[in-house]
Amino acid sequence: MTEPMLWKMLLGLILLGALGYATAAWSAVLRAKSSGTPAVASWSYPGRETARLLVRQRTASPGADTMLSRIGVVLLPMAAMMAILVIPLGTNAITDLSVGVVWFNAMEVLAWAAVWMVGWGSNSVWGLVGANRFLAQGLAYELPHMFALITAGVGAGSLRVSDIADHQGHLWFAVYMPVAFVVFLLSGLAFSFSPPFAQAFGADIAGGAAAQLSGVDRLLLRTGRYLLLAAAAAMSVPLFLGGGAGPLFPGWVWMLLKTLAVLAVLVGAGHRLPGVRMERFTEISWLVLLPLTIVQALAVSIFVLLGWM
Amino acid sequence: MLEGVIFGICALGAVVAGITVFRVDSMARATFALLASFLFAAVPILLLGLSYLGILVVLMMVMEMLIMAVFMVMYMMNPAGLMPMKMVHNNKASIGIAVAVFVMLAAGVLLTPWPAAVTAAKTAAATTAMGTDADPTLALGMDLMGPHMLVMIVIGMVLFATMVAVVVLATDRGRYERFGDDLRRRSPDDPVRGGLGR
Incomplete structure (x- = not known):
């Protein structure tokens, strides 16, 4: 591994961390606003929460599968960190794989394993119920999500993320393929189990997959969730919003601005919308979103054949 | 040289993880040991320069094994695979089968x-x-099924039709249960309400 690569990786992780912090802080601000408490203190809430969880002791339940549970909580933030390796910041990705879109998908699917390991490992009914809920949700969102990713790849004729971003010189893919864009955002919320897709961690099952977590384990899980959401928002920019393209500022500034805007929309939507239960979402996903994304892929394929994009 | 080292580590890792499947006493651990074995096996595919296939193996194996974990826990006889259990049975015959398959491969x-x-x-x-x-992905595809593409496509359709047929046969609720004997019911009578408000 070369020296500049290491620096790029470090920078990428710092930026991802900052975006994750912003996500956590923004949702805290929205919560404070809706409960009528002053929102200023919420900007430091993730920091204070981190400190609180760091000094807190781990709880241990009898018969817990500690090994799987620990692997799970570490795997979750790692999945987000590995997913961003292929996202170009302006023109520069940490490693611009020729199959970057597939890489992102594979890394984000690791969340399935992570959440199930955590839920199972806690040896608690609620943990297992939450874990299985997340897999059911995964089966619901994953196919439309894959079609959304493929559609962007078809539009650019490449699975390399920077190629897809460069291909949107004249018009953003969000305009060419609005269905794929919306489905990608929805599944971004779903795979990071953020509201409104947070039923796997719902209050109705005592915190679900995270029911037994405390201390640093809970910190890692929550960090992983915010990092995953940030990674989803960052990925939506090169796929659908023209990447770093924009007037006046250099590419990386636009990339960050667009990512922050997408994050604000996602967190805001999660804050406003009622929770979506996975069995409801499954029917919507398979009967509405899946046909729509297939038709969208067909339309984009025809655009490409006609030479319109 | 480096490729050789990586291959060696992954080959060893895959075998060790494969053995672990039968040494652990929990359905979940066995599942994840098997998943680890598959992931180790994906790395040599990447070493061959088949990056698309290699990463696809990672993606598919993670999804598949997680669904499998749920089903394996669900279908175990004693308290639902939730308890510690032995991962081997029919020892003597399975040793014979394993040796025969290994020798053949x-x-x-x-x-x-x-x-x-x-x-x-x-x-x-x-x-x-x-x-x-x-x-290399294209070359492999041409090598594997170049002259047989039509056959492969037909087989794909047959497999898909089989899956649909099996699901239709396995479910105990068909359209008559959902829409009534004369199929005149406006909204289906389902035990769990879906999201479309029907």
Whole structure:
């Protein structure tokens, strides 16, 4: 591994961390606003929460599968960190794989394993119920999500993320393929189990997959969730919003601005919308979103054949 | 050299993880040991330059094994696979079967006339015929099913039809249960309400 690569990786992780912090802080601000408490203190809430969880002791339940549970909580933030390796910041990705879109998908699917390991490992009914809920949700969102990713790849004729971003010189893919864009955002919320897709961690099952977590384990899980959401928002920019393209500022500034805007929309939507239960979402996903994304892929394929994009 | 080291580590890792499947006492751990074995096996595919296939193996295996974990826990007889349990049964016969399969596969590795020099030429021929640069994924696809593409497509359709048929046969609720004997019910009578408000 070369020296500049290491620096790029470090920078990428710092930026991802900052975006994750912003996500956590923004949702805290929205919560404070809706409960009528002053929102200023919420900007430091993730920091204070981190400190609180760091000094807190781990709880241990009898018969817990500690090994799987620990692997799970570490795997979750790692999945987000590995997913961003292929996202170009302006023109520069940490490693611009020729199959970057597939890489992102594979890394984000690791969340399935992570959440199930955590839920199972806690040896608690609620943990297992939450874990299985997340897999059911995964089966619901994953196919439309894959079609959304493929559609962007078809539009650019490449699975390399920077190629897809460069291909949107004249018009953003969000305009060419609005269905794929919306489905990608929805599944971004779903795979990071953020509201409104947070039923796997719902209050109705005592915190679900995270029911037994405390201390640093809970910190890692929550960090992983915010990092995953940030990674989803960052990925939506090169796929659908023209990447770093924009007037006046250099590419990386636009990339960050667009990512922050997408994050604000996602967190805001999660804050406003009622929770979506996975069995409801499954029917919507398979009967509405899946046909729509297939038709969208067909339309984009025809655009490409006609030479319109 | 580096490739050799990585291959060695992954080969060893895959075998060790495979053995672990039968040494652990929990359905979940066995599942994840098997998943680890598959992930180790994906790395040699990446080493061959088949990046698309290698990463696809990672993606598919993670999804598949997680669904499998749920089903394995669900279908175990004693308290639902939730308790510690032995991962081996029918020991003597399975040792015999395992040895026979291993010998067969190992013999296949040694006896197959691997096209050492031919592969490069074929790859070049296949890729120039398709008018792209040397893409190993394409070359592999041409090699595996070039002349049999129609057969493969038909098999794919048959497999898909089989899956649909099996699901239809396995479910105990058909359209008559959902929409009534004369199929006149406006909204289906389902035990769990879906999201479309029907």
